[in-house]
Amino acid sequence: MSGATGSHGGLTRRSFLKTTGAVAGVAAVSGTAAPTLQALAAEPVAKQGSGDEELFSCMCRSNCMGSCRYHAHVRDGKLMKLTPADYPVEGYRGSCLKGLAYVERIYSPTRVKYPMRRAGERGADQWEQISWDDAIKEIASKLTEISEKYGPKAVVFDSASGQYGFLNGIYNPFGRLSGVMGATKLAVSYDYAAGHGIDRVLGTGDWSYCNEPNSVMDSSLVVVWGTNPVLCAPQNWRWIQWAREKGTRVIDIDPIKSATAHRADEWIPVTPGHDGYMALAMCNHLIEHDLINTEFLMKQSTACFLVRRDTLRHLRKSDYEEVPTDPATKKPIDDFYVWDNARGDIALVGEAQDPAMEGSFTTSDGIEVDTAYSLLKKQLEQYSVSKASELTGVPEDRIVKLAEEFAGERAVSVNITYGLDHYVNGYQNTWAIAMLLALTGQCCRDGAGFTGVFTATYSPNTLAIWAGTPEFKELNSQIPNGLAAEVFGTQKLEGKDYPAKAMVSYCSSLLSNQPSQKEWMEKVLPNIEFWVVLDTEMHDSARYADIVLPVASWYEKEDVRVAYNNPYMTINEKAIEPLYESKPEWEIAGLIGRAMGYEKSFPADWGPDDWMNLLFTDEVSKKRGFTLDRLKEEKVIQFTTTAEGEPHIRGKSAPLPTESKRVQLYCENPKPRLNWGQDLSEREPHEHIVYYQPPEEAGADNPLAEKYPLVYIQEHSRFRVHIQWWETPLLRELDPEPLAKVNSADAEARGVKNGDIVEVFNDRGHAVLKCLVDESIAPGVISIPKGWQRNQFIEGSYQEMTQPKIDPYPAASSFYDSRVDFRKWEG
């Protein structure tokens, strides 16, 4: 370990050149032998050593929870290798075998090399090579024809999380094509429950709830809750490891003794699906035993705010008088009332001398109110430690101790990614944990709060790419891709006709990554008249497409990325020319756009810089001096506003985005993430105060447990990011085939031995694959690490059995909320 000594929270700054170009210039003038880093910094790209190798500043762009920066070593136009490149704070440098092995994906013989048209039956994997001209003509005429026949929304653009570049990744100019057509742009439904639940408390939206990873250096306890950072966020895990070496304790809560559980100080095994209940029981225990952080609650939460029984809204200044509007946000500048015991009457929160945290009152004008805390306390009374123990299998005394650790520790970070999210009750799980942090004051200060998915505090101007054209019509982006199967399958949305007929997919493989794959095969595919897939690889979706277009790989096209889990924006230089006939997305979108008649929106003379410049045209970028030129010169720019190395802490580095800037115990205005016309009128009144909802299928007490006794988890694998790297030889050597991992008790009960071929099944489908008997898996749980393609199974696929239901509030996919059984495969 080397990265954790020095200034803030044990960080050092190595000799990364902050304004690298400038320093390299100095080196050149003084004539000193430039050390490697200085050499890297020269413009446009320096030669290294005596060889003729050029180095380019690039990065891994998968949806791994890391953002590793790489140097691409290029000789004679060939990418020789990738080596990890520095960030200004050394601890953020990172790499993994997948990142390094990307070279094999570029030069893979199985790479999509030229445009292809389906030649046989859909899915028969018979293709004919066609020219780009023919491909573009065919796509343009088909999309136009379908749009004219069924209306523009019948054309569906699908991008998910395959690549986070702003020019060629998920935010690329296909969004503009969708906008000028008035087509449908699917919204992603992966990983949206966690943030939705936490938003109810911290107001931090879908993504912005985590502190920077280095904040754990200030934590006394890290609770890793339903996530496996050792495999899934290794660069994040290292901070936890470094903190641990300094004395921070690490507890891991997981049904599987995961790679992370093996490295924690303590592993608390749980029965899947009920963590939310346990967190609420912990909250109740702390209230009952007077262990909550009253000072925090009074000063930094809405505990003492009053909730009107008539409107279910807070009693606020604007209930009595007109309030001014903030010219910047166009929102009212309001204020909130509390009950002032000193006056025996209401008072504005800043003016009360002795605000009441608890109680029910009637104002002098007859409005009945309760404090937010009183409502919460009453709600929590129903959640008991004994029931929590029954549901989760965690002993009662351990639950109590955990609750008291939250109350007593100096600073607790809950490391949370998406294990708890992947259930229909995912947002209730994380809402409950956020409430636990609120009641114990474990947030909005150093070392306290959530970590796991630290996302940008700054976003480039994607809207300028998508909507910044006079031809823009509308962006229909309210249908989650988790509903795509239903919409395509039934041609209806919420009972109304929705003729979805064509799809254009990039950075996404819905057929691989969406649940209930058989439904896709049987009900969706027959209704897709025309499917265009842009990828480097022939995955499950590409195999069922009508046209497959070859795209340039990450190192064959330029891009801008704003990282997560570190505080930097980076330039991604084009290291080599696109191989074969592949092209970058900005160019392909332009070709199709112009062929459809949108010349104004896709000017023929625009190059990548014209598109990337749009990203910096918003006021924030201007104010902060972020430009493409600057990024090209410096390669890496810190987007957070804290001092270098100082962690960004939600609610401390910037105020919480809630209306009151306080932590919310009561959610005044619960809104669904997306609006596609779903009816929430019955749900809405219950969404103000945190509550427990059992999982759809996984629950220990679910009747389906009799027929399908095992909860089915699909761990994210060390060897792939979703499907990416699924056929990369270096990784297949280590992980050659899909495995169903089960406990010996479950294997023995079915007469199955390690290495046997088994069939894993439920009513939705099956998978036939090798069984790995593994004591790390709890009895009653089965895991098939995710990301394999259909042709890698003996029969079926791991994705046939997964849960298709999504809750209409977060609209988040719920893969793990599934039950299955397995038996020895007799062929």
Ligand SMILES: Nc1nc2c(c(=O)[nH]1)N[C@H]1C(S)=C(S)[C@@H](COP(=O)(O)OP(=O)(O)OC[C@H]3O[C@@H](n4cnc5c(=O)[nH]c(N)nc54)[C@H](O)[C@@H]3O)O[C@H]1N2
């Ligand atoms: N190598 C690699 N890295 C990745 C990815 C990848 O595929 N491969 N995917 C990336 C993406 S997009 C994501 S979303 C993240 C996912 O990152 P993680 O959320 O860390 O990934 P999972 O494998 O889903 O890990 C979740 C853990 O939660 C546990 N779990 C499941 N159900 C429950 C439950 O009910 N309670 C509790 N307490 N624990 C439970 C599982 O057993 C598992 O160990 O990883 C990212 N990083």
Ligand SMILES: Nc1nc2c(c(=O)[nH]1)N[C@H]1C(S)=C(S)[C@@H](COP(=O)(O)OP(=O)(O)OC[C@H]3O[C@@H](n4cnc5c(=O)[nH]c(N)nc54)[C@H](O)[C@@H]3O)O[C@H]1N2
């Ligand atoms: N059963 C089950 N299914 C799951 C999950 C689970 O836990 N269990 N997890 C879900 C989660 S959390 C997520 S985030 C999703 C991820 O699902 P997706 O967002 O679909 O993610 P990937 O498989 O990483 O990438 C999809 C495709 O993008 C392509 N791609 C990469 N770079 C580029 C590029 O520059 N241009 C183009 N055109 N394509 C590119 C890759 O080659 C890959 O084929 O999977 C979900 N699916």
Ligand code: SF4
């Ligand atoms: S997959 Fe993740 S850990 Fe590996 S190189 Fe890419 S960003 Fe880094």
Ligand SMILES: [Mo]
């Ligand atoms: Mo994800």
